[in-house]
Amino acid sequence: xxxxxxxxxxxxxxxxxxxxxxxxxxxxxPRRLLAEKDGNSKVRWxxxxxIHKCVGCGLCVKACKIENDVxxxxxxxxxxxxxxxxxxxxxxxxxxxxxxxxxxxxxxIDQASQGLKEVKPEEIAKAFFVPKLCNHxxxxxxxxxxxVGATYQTQEGVVLVDRTWCIGCGYCVMGCPYGVRYxxxxxxxxxxxxxxxxxxxxxxxxxxxxxCPFGARRVGNIRDPEDPVxxxxxxxxxxxLKEEFGTKPQCFYLGSSMEVK
Amino acid sequence: MxxxxxxxxxxxxxxxxxxxxxxxxIVMYPFMTGxxxxxxxxxSLYHVFGVKQLKDIARFSLVFSLALLPVAMMPLLLHLxxxxxxxxxxxxxxxxxxxxxxxxxFTTYGFIVASEIWFVYRQFIVETVMELRGxxxxxxxxxxxxxxxxxxxxxxxxxxxxxxxxxERAVGVLAGIGIPVACFLHGYAGFIFGSVKAxxxxxxxxxxxxxxxxxVVSGIALCIATYIITMEIRKLLSTWKRxxxxxxxxxxxxxxxxxxxxxxxxxxxxxxxxxxLAITLELLDLIFxxxxxxxSWDILRSVIYERDFFKIFILQYGFxxxxxxxxxxxxxxxxxxxxxxxxxxLMGVFMMRxxxxxxxxxxxxxxxxxxxxxxxxWPSTVELYKEGLFGAxxxxxxxxxxxxxxxxxxxxxxxxxxx
Numbered sequence: 001x002x003x004x005x006x007x008x009x010x011x012x013x014x015x016x017x018x019x020x021x022x023x024x025x026x027x028x029x030p031r032r033l034l035a036e037k038d039g040n041s042k043v044r045w046x047x048x049x050x051i052h053k054c055v056g057c058g059l060c061v062k063a064c065k066i067e068n069d070v071x072x073x074x075x076x077x078x079x080x081x082x083x084x085x086x087x088x089x090x091x092x093x094x095x096x097x098x099x100x101x102x103x104x105x106x107x108x109i110d111q112a113s114q115g116l117k118e119v120k121p122e123e124i125a126k127a128f129f130v131p132k133l134c135n136h137x138x139x140x141x142x143x144x145x146x147x148v149g150a151t152y153q154t155q156e157g158v159v160l161v162d163r164t165w166c167i168g169c170g171y172c173v174m175g176c177p178y179g180v181r182y183x184x185x186x187x188x189x190x191x192x193x194x195x196x197x198x199x200x201x202x203x204x205x206x207x208x209x210x211x212c213p214f215g216a217r218r219v220g221n222i223r224d225p226e227d228p229v230x231x232x233x234x235x236x237x238x239x240x241l242k243e244e245f246g247t248k249p250q251c252f253y254l255g256s257s258m259e260v261k
Numbered sequence: 262m263x264x265x266x267x268x269x270x271x272x273x274x275x276x277x278x279x280x281x282x283x284x285x286x287i288v289m290y291p292f293m294t295g296x297x298x299x300x301x302x303x304x305s306l307y308h309v310f311g312v313k314q315l316k317d318i319a320r321f322s323l324v325f326s327l328a329l330l331p332v333a334m335m336p337l338l339l340h341l342x343x344x345x346x347x348x349x350x351x352x353x354x355x356x357x358x359x360x361x362x363x364x365x366x367f368t369t370y371g372f373i374v375a376s377e378i379w380f381v382y383r384q385f386i387v388e389t390v391m392e393l394r395g396x397x398x399x400x401x402x403x404x405x406x407x408x409x410x411x412x413x414x415x416x417x418x419x420x421x422x423x424x425x426x427x428x429e430r431a432v433g434v435l436a437g438i439g440i441p442v443a444c445f446l447h448g449y450a451g452f453i454f455g456s457v458k459a460x461x462x463x464x465x466x467x468x469x470x471x472x473x474x475x476x477v478v479s480g481i482a483l484c485i486a487t488y489i490i491t492m493e494i495r496k497l498l499s500t501w502k503r504x505x506x507x508x509x510x511x512x513x514x515x516x517x518x519x520x521x522x523x524x525x526x527x528x529x530x531x532x533x534x535x536x537x538l539a540i541t542l543e544l545l546d547l548i549f550x551x552x553x554x555x556x557s558w559d560i561l562r563s564v565i566y567e568r569d570f571f572k573i574f575i576l577q578y579g580f581x582x583x584x585x586x587x588x589x590x591x592x593x594x595x596x597x598x599x600x601x602x603x604x605x606x607l608m609g610v611f612m613m614r615x616x617x618x619x620x621x622x623x624x625x626x627x628x629x630x631x632x633x634x635x636x637x638x639w640p641s642t643v644e645l646y647k648e649g650l651f652g653a654x655x656x657x658x659x660x661x662x663x664x665x666x667x668x669x670x671x672x673x674x675x676x677x678x679x680x
Binding site: 074075076077080082092093094095096098099111112113114132141143144145146147148149150165166167168169170171173174175176177178179180181182183185188189244245246261 | 262263264265266270271272273274275276277278279280282283337340341342343346347349350352353354355357358359360361363453456457458459460556622625626627628629630633
């Protein structure tokens with residue numbers, strides 16, 4: 001007959017003994033552990049930006065904020081548009097007021113604490129707009145550095161965040177060379193562009209793509225040779241941002257310039 | 262308001278989502294782990310390498326490193342946006358991340374320190390239990406102490422010479438294992454920064470080594486400073502008690518003073534050694550960056566030599582390194598000079614952490630703009646408390662409170678045993 005003390009003792013040992021192998025199941029599942037994606041998917045979403053076509057209207061930023069419930073007035077955004085003004089003197093001025101949510105409504109260039117800077121039209125050598133968003137890298141540093149595996153890549157290459165598991169350490173925010181990540185103002189977890197994964201899965205296009213009146217933004221499947229986006233990427237002169245980081249970004253730019261940061 | 266907006270001031274072009282996300286608590290994190298590692302290494306100098314002169318400070322720094330240990334976690338928890346989920350790191354560690362193993366390394370280290378202390382204090386604990394048991398009439402406090410010490414003894418009451426010899430061997434082994442683990446714990450904090458390829462200032466393989474050296478420097482400096490202050494308090498108490506109760510056999514002020522100066526002089530030598538190593542590596546990094554001048558150098562140069570000049574060259578290298586050097590190396594070291602020197606060294610190491618963590622975020626990843634950090638002073642919201650001056654002060658004060666509490670149970674002075 002077992003007395004109470006012995007029963008408690010043995011119960012603790014059994015419970016402890018069970019927890020170890022059970023937790024190992026989770027810990028030692030390498031796929032899950034590395035947040036690895038399956039390389040054999042028939043779909044790999046990529047993004048194509050045509051800089052020649054962008055006029056900086058900011059409709060894409062508006063559409064993104066509405067579609068993804070990004071706080072309208074918070075100074076963070078999943079996608080934004082940068083304005084580049086290169087003077088004849090060789091100076092490059094860049095701005096993106098409110099992420100260009102309202103477009104570029106003044107010719108003055110926002111230099112943050114330095115105020116607005118006016119450049120005379122005759123001094124401008126060239127000027128253009130560059131839309132930015134998450135590059136959904138093939139080798140995403142944000143996924144690599146997440147200590148809990150809350151950031152992961154789907155089979156289609158889209159980098160997502162599990163809002164229920166993110167601890168909010170900000171390592172991914174620091175690890176992204178493109179500055180696309182931030183903390184959600186109310187949920188307090190890492191937040192980023194999802195390429196409107198919820199829409200892509202339904203056969204629709206990303207909200208910013210649909211909102212662009214000039215076709216400057218396009219989304220496509222690089223594994224489908226017949227996809228018009230794939231055709232452009234494979235046959236024309238496209239570029240990516242910050243290639244030197246080895247992240248293999250999957251957002252391609254047509255008509256990019258050396259000034260683009 | 263978005264996280265980071267309250268204390269970030271942007272200048273020129275900075276990406277819209279960029280803010281100083283890693284603020285004062287992330288400065289505190291490597292600073293505190295550094296102190297833990299350094300304090301432990303100092304105690305190991307006696308336990309492993311048998312530097313006899315350090316016997317007095319070895320016990321002191323070992324208990325101090327235990328007091329610092331829980332505090333190394335504090336800044337991280339204060340920094341996390343979801344502190345209640347912090348345990349997820351232990352539940353689903355994602356090992357490609359440099360932070361994932363933190364829980365494991367940290368716990369391992371905690372166990373090593375705790376068990377080493379247990380072996381060091383076992384004799385004392387058992388003797389206290391015996392003494393308390395022997396008392397005919399026990400007050401409530403004594404009964405509570407008896408329960409506490411009986412629990413701490415873990416039932417190992419054997420005080421035979423063989424058992425004590427085994428204790429000593431265990432301390433030696435644990436201290437020996439502890440050194441690489443302590444270095445790993447801290448080098449690892451350096452790796453967390455050094456491996457961020459997106460940050461031009463942080464990314465260098467030298468970062469872990471620089472962190473270890475400055476950790477040892479800061480740990481030793483803190484131990485010396487605290488040791489001096491504690492000894493001063495003991496001196497005061499001793500004079501006071503001797504006047505009141507002249508029948509007690511207490512060490513005289515002169516005895517305390519000479520013992521103190523000897524310990525301090527020797528410990529300072531080790532401090533200077535590690536300081537030389539730390540500065541050499543830091544300067545090597547700076548020279549290498551200047552010489553290779555890669556793409557990021559333009560913006561780094563303006564941060565290092567212009568915007569942060571005062572913080573880097575005056576506070577960190579000047580007052581934090583050069584001045585203590587002169588203080589320590591001039592002949593005839595006095596207690597007061599040693600105290601000033603060690604406090605300056607601590608300030609210098611803190612500034613080094615600041616210049617790495619905040620300095621690394623002082624420029625935009627676009628290399629076209631800057632961000633200025635304004636430390637939140639008044640804690641009007643929880644976030645401003647956590648990531649502001651008062652949060653940092655909480656982290657600084659806690660180890661001293663813990664140390665005081667620990668020494669109520671495990672005294673660091675006047676214990677007569679073989680360790």
